[in-house]
Amino acid sequence: MTVLAPVLDELAAGLPADAVLTDPASTEAYRHDEANFCPSGTPLAVVRPTATEQVQHVLRVASAHRVPVVPQGSRTGLSGAxxxxxxxxxxxxxxxDQIVEINPVDxxxxVEPGVLNAVLSRAVLEQGLYYPPDPSSWELSTIGGNLATNAGGLCCVKYGVTTDFVRALEVVMASGEILRTGRRTAKGVAGYDLTRLIVGSEGTLGVITQATLGLKPAPEAALTMAAAFTTAADALTAVTKIMAAGLQPSMCEFLDGVTVRAIQDYRDMGLPTGVGALLLTQSDRGPRAAADVEAMGVICGELGALDVAVASDATESAMLMEARRIVHFAVEKLGSTLIDDVAVPRSRLVDLLDGITVIAQEHGVTVCCPGHVGDGNMHPTVIFDRGDPAAVERAQKAFDAIMRLGLALGGTITGEHGVGVLKRDWLATELGELSTRLHRDIKKAFDPLGILNPGKVLAAG
Structure with a gap:
């Protein structure tokens, strides 16, 4: 402990009295995110800064003593990052957690990184503006965490993911220096795009302490449609036809039969449980929304939908949105979960679901598969008994097989959850040798001592 005492003393010297936690009873909650099955260590301390200058102090001390630093938001991540x-x-x-400015003209x-997604969304809406990225965890997840993983959400099918709305960043480097990337303007192409490089880097290149985010005018009134299908394949085929028809839904979500039943068991949402799949779509084009969802409904009907229903008002629409947002909590009630995050071209969605069915049968596990189907980002979730070593082994093999399948279909190992620890060993498979080497070179340029979130994203090499 005498070796570590100077680190703690130096940290405390430049921080408020309540900023440093060392008591194991207090630090335990900070050891891991939602991927609690991924390895996690015991920290020397948890530091809770309130200003950029305090973050600088922490990183200067950490660099001087070569102590690893793991940035955290509200720990809603699903990959162990x-x-x-x-x-x-x-x-x-x-x-x-301060919203520094909302500017309707620009x-x-x-915002600071600790601002919750939902808090920002509601604040800008009060001024007639819209921040589209809205992960299912929006009531709990921070903007900083969303930036770290380049989060998507329910509305990304129309509006894009987090990086599409990031104009500029303030980043504290491992050395304690401040890097400012990007610009406030809507356009700007001077130099390499360091902003997009840092978004999605999962805290391995620097610590984001402020972000300038682009906004859109608030959308018009929306209508939501739900279509129930006998099979998942029919629902997925409907999605490909809806998107090919140019209807551009503002939301397009898929729930397989297992997930629908889990939601209904978790909370009575009035969902039909005897179905193979449920498709939720939305149009936010105001007076044109009715025609949009009607056209989507016609496509679903042509593909054998058992029932097509349009929410009659905003309350019903919100209920359907809530049903999708609580998937994670509902599925957790079924057992321990390994949540995959593969994305494939929409044209290969049926192949993905068929392959997942085969994998589940081969490994003797249950796999449910909700997802942001409009952009091909699915969340196959392996459900297993964590107390049974054989079940854990089968679950891991099924998880790996699903990632292998996603890559074989021309997809990616993660569409929005990030790599973290969970998929670290798979990243090199997707990237290839040259790209992996360049990733390592970039990491070394930003963090020569290797203290920023070590062991995440890139495997040792």
Whole structure:
């Protein structure tokens, strides 16, 4: 402990009295994110800064003593990217939660990383503006965490993912220096795009302490449609036809039969449980929304939908949205989960679901598969008994087989959850040798001592 005492003393010297936690009873909650099956260590301390200058101080101390630093938001991640490492500093940014500015003329918001997604969304809506990225965890997840993983959400099928709305960043480097990337303007192509490089880097290149985010005018009134199908294949075929018809839904979500039943068991949402799949679509084009969802409904009917229903008002639409948002909590009630995050071209969605069915049978596991089907980003979730070693082994093999399938179909191992620890060993398979080498070179340029979130994203090499 005498070796570590100087680190703690130096941290405390430049921080408020309540910013540093060392008591194991207090630090335990910070050891891992929602991927609690991924390895996590015991931190030396948890530091909770409230200002950029305090983050700089932490990183200067960490660099001087070569102590690892793991940035954290509200720990809603699903890949272990925020998991602590032994003897490291967990840098919790949840108390940096100020909305610095909302500017309706420039259509930007300037925020600190601890701002919750839903809080920002509601704040800009009050000024007639819209921040589209909305992960299912939007009531709990922070903007900083969304930036770290380049999160998507329910509306990304029409509006895009987090990086599409990031104009500029303030980033504290491993050395404690401040890097400012991007610009406030809507256009700007001077130099390499360091902003997009940092978004999605999962805390391995720097610590984001402020972000300038682009906004859109608030959307018009929306209508939501639900279509029930006998088979998942019919629902997925309907999606490909809806998108090919140019209808551009503002939401297009898929729930397989297992997921629908799990939601209904978790909370009575009035969902039909004797179905093979449920498709939820939405149009936010105001007076044109009715025609949009009617056209979507016609396509679903032509493909044998058992029932097509359009929400009669905003309350019913919100209920259907809520049904999709609680999937994670509902499925957790079924057992331990390994949540995959593969994305494939829409034309290969049926092949993906058929392949997942075969994998589940071969490995003797249950796999449910909700997802943002409009952009091909699916979340196959392997359900298993964590107390049974044989079941754990089967689950891991099924998980790996699903990722292998996703790549074989021309897809990716992660569409929005990030790599973290969970998929670290698969990243090189997707990237290839040259790209992996360039990733390592970039990491070394930003973090020469290797103290920022070590062991995440890139495997040792």
């Amino acid at each position: 925020a998991n602590a490492v032994d003897g490291g500093i967990v840098l919790s940014l949840s108390r940096m 259509q930007v918001a300037v």
